Amino acid sequence: METANKKGTLISYRPDIKILDATMRDGGLVNNFRFSDEFVKDLYKANIEAGVDYMEFGYKASTDIFKEEDFGKWKFCKEDDIRAIVGDNSTNLKIAVMSDVGRTDYKRDIIDRKDSVIDMIRTATYIHQIPTAIEMIEDAKEKGYETTVNIMAISKVNEEDLNNGLELLCKSGVDCIYLVDSFGAFYPEQISKLSDKYLELGAKYNKTIGIHAHNNQQLAFANTIEALTHGVSLLDATVSGMGRGAGNCFMESLLGFLKNPKYNLTPVMDFVEKHILKMKAEGVVWGYDIPYLLTGVMNAHPSSAIQFLKEGRTDYSKYQQELIDEN
Amino acid sequence: METANKKGTLISYRPDIKILDATMRDGGLVNNFRFSDEFVKDLYKANIEAGVDYMEFGYKASTDIFKEEDFGKWKFCKEDDIRAIVGDNSTNLKIAVMSDVGRTDYKRDIIDRKDSVIDMIRTATYIHQIPTAIEMIEDAKEKGYETTVNIMAISKVNEEDLNNGLELLCKSGVDCIYLVDSFGAFYPEQISKLSDKYLELGAKYNKTIGIHAHNNQQLAFANTIEALTHGVSLLDATVSGMGRGAGNCFMESLLGFLKNPKYNLTPVMDFVEKHILKMKAEGVVWGYDIPYLLTGVMNAHPSSAIQFLKEGRTDYSKYQQELIDEN
16 A cells, blocks of 8 residues: 555654754745844744744855845845844744855854854755865754754755765765755655655655755645655745745645644744745746746756746747756 | 566557547636637637647536626627637637536537537536436437546545546447546655556547546646556546646646647647736636645645635645634
């Protein structure tokens, strides 16, 4: 039976499942991290009331590499900026930030956890950067943080390299390894097999497994629940799916699905009513559209689709031919 | 292994799989069947070029029950109106119409197939109407048509009644029985089990099985491909998901997924560029939104969500409470 290796039922809940709100980090890629303080404060409150477990505030990018005036402050997530929102964060909601390999001065900018309001450092790496990612993970671990790692763009990685990369990470101090569908290219039956692969290694090395999905084919939620039924336990979502290109798994869908009594959809809907509808009316654009479907189907980076839409183009067939030429 | 009962692979194709375009029928519920002739002609051409197998033109509703001036002509699908678009339809695209139990004067309005350009009569029934549906199916069968049946709203039907209804239909002359998720309430793992149930009975009685999904939880495409990997073979989709409320499985997604060389996404994208973008700009509204998520999660008819959006309301939390009171 197909259900043999499913964990839990549609009526019960698994206490090991945790939700991470990535709205400001992946959504920040849509608006260059220019969120108003009111948006951030209200999102923080909504996440607390909704029972969300982690809130990712943005990237910990190096100001030596990126000019501060080119971005909103959540590209850099300085300690004082986070504290201006959360104070000492005496809540159950944990605070996460993302460090990109090669874009973060982690030795300088990530301070000891005892001096920080941040709880979790999430390292994002491509397959060929894993040794550097491990140095960053070990640094964060030594400083006292919970750690996760995203291996990005694995739909373009061959299986042997992926296995070897996973083995290396499993032998590191990282707490959680993320299954990431950067290009929204995977179908649920592929997520099913990948989840089993990640979970099997995770069980051997005592790592939890997370999932971060993209909505190019309107499969972000489907892939997230496929992964969780196999045992994946750290689930990324964003409010109204806000995220680069086609965006992510909708927080609303995930909260509607999960049965843990601590989760509550209402504050997130109130946040959508107050902030997301306004943001969309002001012309901030993300979410499923044909160009993203095409990059998803072709397992390509969404950058050219983002450009296509920014230019106001609608000649989908011509774009499809351009994509075929470039891939 | 979970893949044990999967039919086919992601790289191969199954020649038994056929696509039905339900844009004008389910989409007609959005705009009261008021499609321009140019829209219908272009959709007909696009479907032919895309390799779509069936095109559903609308309902065969009785003009004794519904006033003709209240609807566009595709509510009634008169022979002459279809012929004005397709002539004698000397193409590989077959033509379907839907008959609702209790709303169609099938004895009068469905003529012999030899005199008609229609190929397939689709009967839509609630569980308690199945005996009447069977009379309609046998009538259509005798007149020479391919026949399908949709048992609607099965997410509200208990398992014993569903089993008994399916047995009755299996013993009728119907060619294909549809698994229908009227309220967009099912998750893929439920579709998986239901597909196996329908397919097992179908195999015993030599019926093919179809799927008609709704996108309340952004799962219409995921549920459609879940069903097809189990062996379901007649797949409903609509252009850009056009259909009542949250709409249906996107034709674009389905054509992007299927590997049969006869299918071609390009003409459908060209149709979207020419007609759907315009229709949306003119204010015709369908597709995923929070109120539809709520009716999906609560397994409720989308009518109150349609009303909520029509009134321009955005107080999602209050609506959620109203739904809880009413269900």
